Amino acid sequence: MTRLIEEVTSFFSGGDQLPWCSRGTIQVLTVQSVRRKFFSHEAKRESIIHLSRALVHSRQQVDVQRGIDMLKASLLKNSSPLEKRETIYLMAVGYYRRGDFPKSRILLDNCLEIEPDWRQALSLKKAIEDRITKDGVIGIRIIATAVGLIAGGIVAALARRN
Numbered sequence: 001m002t003r004l005i006e007e008v009t010s011f012f013s014g015g016d017q018l019p020w021c022s023r024g025t026i027q028v029l030t031v032q033s034v035r036r037k038f039f040s041h042e043a044k045r046e047s048i049i050h051l052s053r054a055l056v057h058s059r060q061q062v063d064v065q066r067g068i069d070m071l072k073a074s075l076l077k078n079s080s081p082l083e084k085r086e087t088i089y090l091m092a093v094g095y096y097r098r099g100d101f102p103k104s105r106i107l108l109d110n111c112l113e114i115e116p117d118w119r120q121a122l123s124l125k126k127a128i129e130d131r132i133t134k135d136g137v138i139g140i141r142i143i144a145t146a147v148g149l150i151a152g153g154i155v156a157a158l159a160r161r162n
Helices: 002-013 023-036 041-056 061-075 081-098 101-114 119-161
Strands: none
Touching (some): 041 061, 061 081, 101 119
């Protein structure tokens, strides 16, 4: 029974393979980030990336949005294509977690322009496309059920009348 519930939950939640990050980990990384602000520019940049990565993998929408905002700010400071690619990918993860699949897909396309064979980006893009397809099928089923119920109600009302 538990397995059935997990499968149904996985079906409706998307069942992606992206890791989640706990609040405790985010708090530790936040403290580390604050401590490193007095160190070199490189150490500060690295701690911001680690914290942003944890935030976009959080189950809390507030944390995910905070991670996206931090990544947007750091994107302006990135100079190397590798750093830019990683930042854009993490933003795509954040938008995926928020359910903004079109925005996430656009960002992944930007990542794939930088590195066309990047497996992480390709995997997330496939998960997004699968999710969009699944959401469309669920929507069609809901509409078909509603139409069936309405038609059944009309038929029942006509049958009672006669």
